[in-house]
Amino acid sequence: QVQLVESGGGLVQPGGSLRLSCAASGSIFRIYTMGWYRQAPGNQRDLVATITSGGSTNYADSVKGRFTISRDNAKNTVYLQMNSLKPEDTAVYYCKVVANSYGSYWGQGTQVTVSS
Numbered sequence: 001q002v003q004l005v006e007s008g009g010g011l012v013q014p015g016g017s018l019r020l021s022c023a024a025s026g027s028i029f030r031i032y033t034m035g036w037y038r039q040a041p042g043n044q045r046d047l048v049a050t051i052t053s054g055g056s057t058n059y060a061d062s063v064k065g066r067f068t069i070s071r072d073n074a075k076n077t078v079y080l081q082m083n084s085l086k087p088e089d090t091a092v093y094y095c096k097v098v099a100n101s102y103g104s105y106w107g108q109g110t111q112v113t114v115s116s
Helices: none
Strands: 002-007 010-012 018-026 031-039 046-051 057-059 067-072 077-082 091-099 103-106 110-114
Touching (some): 002 091, 002 103, 018 031, 018 091, 031 067, 031 077, 046 067, 046 077, 057 067, 077 091
Parallel strands (some): 010 110
Antiparallel strands (some): 002 018, 031 046, 031 091, 091 110
């Protein structure tokens, strides 16, 4: 099994920054795509950003130019640097990893609140 532990969420004012981290551990043979998703109350869970094992990235249009996804393969960790945060970025952020036999694993979620 693969376990994911997220950290870095919190309360920030509009225009501020946060950095989320997600560390994978357990029986890991290979990690493919790593990514971040978010879910606001009453909404579906939406993609924020993904990064492949080769470093190719993909972003939701709403976060392009403000968020940056990166990964440290030696640490099995994915990061999300969030700048110029807006109130509409408020959501629970979930880490997702595709690993081993292309199984999908989710973190427990971390709350991000953007408010003055």
